[in-house]
Amino acid sequence: MTVSSTLPPGLVAEGERLRLRGCWTIDQATEIAAALRGAPGDARAADATGVARLDSLGVLQLLRHARRNGMDFEAFEFRPEHHALVAAIEDVVDERPRGRREYGFAAALGRLGFAVADNWKEIVALVSFLGENLAKMARMAKEPRRFRATATVAHMEQVGLDAVPLVALLSFLVGAVIAFLGSNILADFGATIYVVELVNIAFLREFGVLLTSIVLAGRTASAFTAQIGAMVSREEVDAMRVLGLDPVDVLVIPRLLALLVMLPLLAFVADIAGLLGGMTVGAYALDIPPQAYFARMEDTIKLRHFLVGLSKAPVFAMVIGLIGCLEGLQVKGTAQSVGERTTSSVVQTISLVIVLDAFAAIWFMQMDW
Numbered sequence: 001m002t003v004s005s006t007l008p009p010g011l012v013a014e015g016e017r018l019r020l021r022g023c024w025t026i027d028q029a030t031e032i033a034a035a036l037r038g039a040p041g042d043a044r045a046a047d048a049t050g051v052a053r054l055d056s057l058g059v060l061q062l063l064r065h066a067r068r069n070g071m072d073f074e075a076f077e078f079r080p081e082h083h084a085l086v087a088a089i090e091d092v093v094d095e096r097p098r099g100r101r102e103y104g105f106a107a108a109l110g111r112l113g114f115a116v117a118d119n120w121k122e123i124v125a126l127v128s129f130l131g132e133n134l135a136k137m138a139r140m141a142k143e144p145r146r147f148r149a150t151a152t153v154a155h156m157e158q159v160g161l162d163a164v165p166l167v168a169l170l171s172f173l174v175g176a177v178i179a180f181l182g183s184n185i186l187a188d189f190g191a192t193i194y195v196v197e198l199v200n201i202a203f204l205r206e207f208g209v210l211l212t213s214i215v216l217a218g219r220t221a222s223a224f225t226a227q228i229g230a231m232v233s234r235e236e237v238d239a240m241r242v243l244g245l246d247p248v249d250v251l252v253i254p255r256l257l258a259l260l261v262m263l264p265l266l267a268f269v270a271d272i273a274g275l276l277g278g279m280t281v282g283a284y285a286l287d288i289p290p291q292a293y294f295a296r297m298e299d300t301i302k303l304r305h306f307l308v309g310l311s312k313a314p315v316f317a318m319v320i321g322l323i324g325c326l327e328g329l330q331v332k333g334t335a336q337s338v339g340e341r342t343t344s345s346v347v348q349t350i351s352l353v354i355v356l357d358a359f360a361a362i363w364f365m366q367m368d369w
């Protein structure tokens with residue numbers, strides 16, 4: 001170590017130029033702050049070639065001093081061996097105040113335009129991802145060796161079996177709530193017995209598959225995004241490509257197949273649980289014995305209501321799986337990106353499932369199905 005490298009930090013004013021000397025490291029943080037506080041405010045440049053040792057704290061202190069006093073940091077001279085450190089610190093430090101949010105009509109219109117453009121890009125990416133998966137599923141039918149049975153079964157357990165208690169409980173309670181609300185209104189007309197039809201039609205056509213899809217959108221889509229996003233951030237997906245493996249074959253298709261198989265089964269469980277919830281309320285609160293409830297159900301229930309509800313399950317399964325996996329593959333490699341994409345996948349899946357269900361309900365009613 002040279003003698004100059006042991007000197008404390010200091011500076012000398014030479015007109016509008018500061019001449020720095022000594023060590024400007026974290027060990028001398030107090031001395032550095034004191035030296036900069038004593039620097040004249042009219043200085044416009046600095047010569048740091050006399051600094052023997054310099055670390056990130058020293059560069060950061062000089063950069064902040066320059067910005068506080070209106071100095072051009074480009075006019076600071078450093079030793080050649082310090083240039084890389086100074087450039088790195090200058091790139092990552094940005095203390096510019098955030099621009100104030102504008103609330104005028106033009107600004108609101110601009111934000112709306114950017115939001116529409118972003119949403120359109122997401123729609124295009126989702127449709128493109130759907131086409132890619134359909135093409136690779138067709139390729140998998142021709143090349144069965146690409147099918148990963150173990151991964152598919154594992155995801156079926158995670159997506160389906162593990163979700164049965166939650167789906168059954170929520171559907172049972174919602175069925176009970178529908179029966180309660182319907183009975184309060186129908187009792188005014190002396191038609192309490194029609195609670196049976198209300199619960200049956202509501203659950204078989206709408207609530208069974210919709211509740212199941214919303215639960216899986218929050219539970220499964222977020223899990224898919226977090227799992228794949230973590231693999232992207234750890235560069236495991238890049239490693240798969242280096243090994244000649246297709247991430248869609250390995251990560252996406254097993255999850256899609258698991259959802260396509262398990263969501264209709266979970267919707268059936270939700271239908272049964274919802275009907276049992278309505279029957280429980282009828283037996284204990286509406287004086288409708290289970291025998292009478294089942295008899296009324298047998299007389300009025302129609303198979304088409306069950307088929308209409310079940311026909312929507314594969315569509316919702318594709319939406320949940322595609323959005324969850326696509327958002328995971330779009331992670332940029334940071335923990336913040338994983339969180340943002342996970343939130344985005346949940347919001348997108350729930351919103352799109354409800355929108356598609358609304359359009360499907362209108363279409364089926366217009367078709368008198």
